[in-house]
Amino acid sequence: MRSWCRPGPIVVVGLLFWLIAAGPLRPYRQALTNGKPPQLILVLGGDVDREHLGIRLARDLNLPLVVSGGSNLEYAQWLVREVGIPLSQVQLDYRAKDTLGNFTSLVDELRLKGIQHVLLVTSEDHLPRSMAVGHVVAGSRGIRLTGISVSCANQCREEGLRKRISDFLRAWAWVATGRDLKEWAQRRWPEALSAGGGDALLPNSKVLDPAAH
DSSP states (O other): OOOOOOHHHHHHHHHHHHHHHTSTTHHHHHHHHOOOOOOEEEEESSOHHHHHHHHHHHHHHTOOEEEESOSOHHHHHHHHHHHTOOGGGEEEEOOOSSHHHHHHTTHHHHHHTTOOEEEEEEETTTHHHHHHHHHHHHHTTTOEEEEEEEOOGGGOOOOOHHHHHHHHHHHHHHHHHSSOHHHHHHHHSHHHHTSSSHHHHSSOOTTTOGGGO
16 A cells, blocks of 8 residues: 655645744744844833933934823923924824833834834833734834833832733734724623723733823
8 A cells, every 4th residue: 555645744844834933933943043233223112211211212212202101291301302302303202191002102113114123112010011912013014123221120020911811802903804802892881891990801001001190
């Protein structure tokens, strides 16, 4: 009898090769292997100490700075002048409503500008969740993130595992569909979510999310 090779392993290897080399995982491979130096600093709003550090880094490294969801326009502009960098070096972006929005509102614009490596500045208690979300969203566009934490000392608030996981899943859903599951749920069940317990069911409540304060 003639023996035939089983196609299963060959198909699996071929599929993995396609996913990594030419398929949807290709941008993540590019982000992981990208050796370019940082090209931009992204500050996630929620604490002015983050903006202080981001502006100083922009000055010292001579890099463009984007502040997503930060302090009001007047204060931010004053702070930029105090540190001594031109306003043209700084972009103040107020579209994001939460941590996921910090990334989804910007990644396509950054990709079009050729940005491949971003320094991400946020508070130390917010960094694990923001990096988890950012690796998914920015990685889908081939953008590498390097996290820089800002000490929050006695003001640190430990974030629950449920919140991290739910945001992580929201990020993958956005990459797959281009939509935010939270916004979809709010449209689908507005009565339940406005009854008082809705925010507990959804990640990134504006009241609780450090990036939304």
